[in-house]
Amino acid sequence: MRIDVVTIFPEYLDPLNVSLVGKARARGLLDVHVHDLRGWAHDRHNTVDDTPYGGGPGMVMKTEPWGEALDEVLAGGYEAGACQPVLVVPTPSGRPFTQQLAVELSERPWLIFTPARYEGIDRRVMDEYATRLRVQEVSIGDYVLAGGEAPVLVVVEAVARLLPGVLGNVESHRDDSFAPGAMASLLEGPVYTKPPEWRGRTVPDVLLSGHHGRVARWRRDEALRRTVDHRPDLIARCDPAAFDRKDRELLAVLGWQPGPDGRYEKAPEGR
Ligand code: ADE
Numbered sequence: 001m002r003i004d005v006v007t008i009f010p011e012y013l014d015p016l017n018v019s020l021v022g023k024a025r026a027r028g029l030l031d032v033h034v035h036d037l038r039g040w041a042h043d044r045h046n047t048v049d050d051t052p053y054g055g056g057p058g059m060v061m062k063t064e065p066w067g068e069a070l071d072e073v074l075a076g077g078y079e080a081g082a083c084q085p086v087l088v089v090p091t092p093s094g095r096p097f098t099q100q101l102a103v104e105l106s107e108r109p110w111l112i113f114t115p116a117r118y119e120g121i122d123r124r125v126m127d128e129y130a131t132r133l134r135v136q137e138v139s140i141g142d143y144v145l146a147g148g149e150a151p152v153l154v155v156v157e158a159v160a161r162l163l164p165g166v167l168g169n170v171e172s173h174r175d176d177s178f179a180p181g182a183m184a185s186l187l188e189g190p191v192y193t194k195p196p197e198w199r200g201r202t203v204p205d206v207l208l209s210g211h212h213g214r215v216a217r218w219r220r221d222e223a224l225r226r227t228v229d230h231r232p233d234l235i236a237r238c239d240p241a242a243f244d245r246k247d248r249e250l251l252a253v254l255g256w257q258p259g260p261d262g263r264y265e266k267a268p269e270g271r
Contacts, residue, residue, distance in 0.1 A: 001029070001030055001031070001106075001108070001109060001110065001111070001159075001160075001163055002030075002031045002032075002033075002077060002080070002082045002109065002110040002111075003030060003031070003032045003033070003110075003111050003112075003113070003156060004032075004033045004034075004035065004073045004077065004110075004111075004112045004113065005032070005033070005034045005035065005112075005113040005115065005152055006035045006037050006066070006069045006070070006073060006112070006113070006114055006115075007034065007035070007036070007037060007113075007115050007148075007149055007152075008036065008037045008038055008048060008117060009117075009147070009149055010034045010035070010036050012147075012149040012150075013034045013149065013152065013153070015153055016032055016034070016153070016156060020157065020160060020161055020166065020167075021156060021157055021160045023166075024160050024163065024166045027165070029160075029163055029164075029165055029166055030160055030163070030166075032156075033073075033076075035069060035073060037065055037066070037069055038065075039069070040064075040065040040066075040068040040069040040072070041065045042064075047062070048061055048062055048065045049061050049062060049117075049118050050062050052119060056119075057119075058118050058119035059118040059119060060118060060119050060120060060121070060122055061116050061117070061118060061120065061121040061122060061125075062122060063122045063124055063125055066114065066121055066122075066125045067125060067128065070087075070112070070114070070125070070129060073112060074112070077110055077112075082109060082110040083109060083110065084108060084109055084110060085108075085110040085111070085112050085133050085134075086105060086108050086110070086111050086112070086133065086134045086135075086136055087112050087114060087126075087129050087133050087134070087135045087136065088105070088111050088112065088113045088114070088136050088138060088152075088155060089113075089114050089116075089121070089126060089135060089136065089137045089138070089148075090113070090114075090115050090116070090137075090138055090139070090140070090148030090151035090152060090155070091116065091120060091137050091138070091139060091148065092139050092142075092143070092144050092145075093137065093139065094136075094137030094138040094139040095136065095137060095138055095139065096138075096139055096141075097138045097139060097140045097141075097151075097154070097155060097158070098178065099158070099176065099177075099178035099179060100178075101136075101138065102155070102158040102159050102162060103162060105136070105155070105159045106159045106160075106162035106163055111156075111159070113148075113152045113155070113156075114148070115147055115148025115149045115151065115152050116147065116148050117146070117147040117148075138151070138155060139151075140154050140155070161173065176188070185234055185237075185238070186220075186223040186224060186226075186227045186234065187223060187226045187227045187230060187231055187234070188223060188226070189219055189221075189222025189223045189225070189226050190222060190226075192204070192207060196208065204218065206218045217246060220246070220247065221246075221250055224247060224250050224251065224254070225250075225254065228251075228254050228256065232266060235251070235256060235264050236263060236264060236265060237263075238263070238264065239263075240258060240262045240263055240264060243264070251264055255267050
């Protein structure tokens with residue numbers, strides 16, 4: 001996969017040299033190019049922003065540097081044999097970034113990221129490239145960061161670990177929390193490793209039992225408990241057919257019952 005990032009803070013992307021993404025690059029699985037947007041600014045001060053039309057606080061990133069940068073990055077990538085780029089635009093007003101979207105992006109050969117600072121990029125840039133490419137505006141969560149560089153690191157890491165050959169074991173992401181196609185999207189429960197006792201704290205016996213069936217059931221119960229505690233919305237969204245008899249028993253103990261449409265809902269207190 002080829003990845004281009006155009007930013008006014010190229011050094012912010014240095015973590016792409018480290019750990020999983022760094023190793024994937026070193027092994028030739030990822031071809032990452034970071035570009036300084038100011039290289040496409042033409043005035044003495046390398047200006048890339050201006051005041052917003054219509055007034056209001058903050059500054060807006062200008063069309064011209066982005067247009068020239070993207071034209072050049074696109075031409076360079078096409079020349080190098082890349083095709084079907086997706087323009088990934090981090091913005092708090094974008095589509096929520098989920099595991100599903102990470103999988104979709106991991107199937108594309110080329111991603112171009114345009115992390116913005118200030119109040120964002122002049123809309124005409126996205127409108128212009130949307131006539132030629134898939135433009136995907138993404139939000140990594142309901143909070144506002146100072147810029148899109150941290151979201152780029154988040155998206156690249158989530159995508160890179162899905163690329164064939166990047167993780168040692170393909171099974172590693174089959175059980176991920178939120179893995180699409182999982183029968184029910186549950187959070188993963190707790191994990192343990194050696195030693196069997198630490199500061200008087202032991203490991204649940206079942207994990208040392210060697211009994212695969214009981215281990216699987218225990219993991220499922222812990223996943224259900226954790227999801228009920230931290231993400232009850234995921235339980236409410238699950239297809240009830242995804243719950244087996246033991247799941248339903250545990251959900252009842254935790255105060256969840258099927259509602260009129262069959263989906264599970266938290267029983268009102270005192271029922
Ligand atoms: N830029 C600023 N905040 C952001 C967010 N939550 N997601 C994506 N890009 C952003």
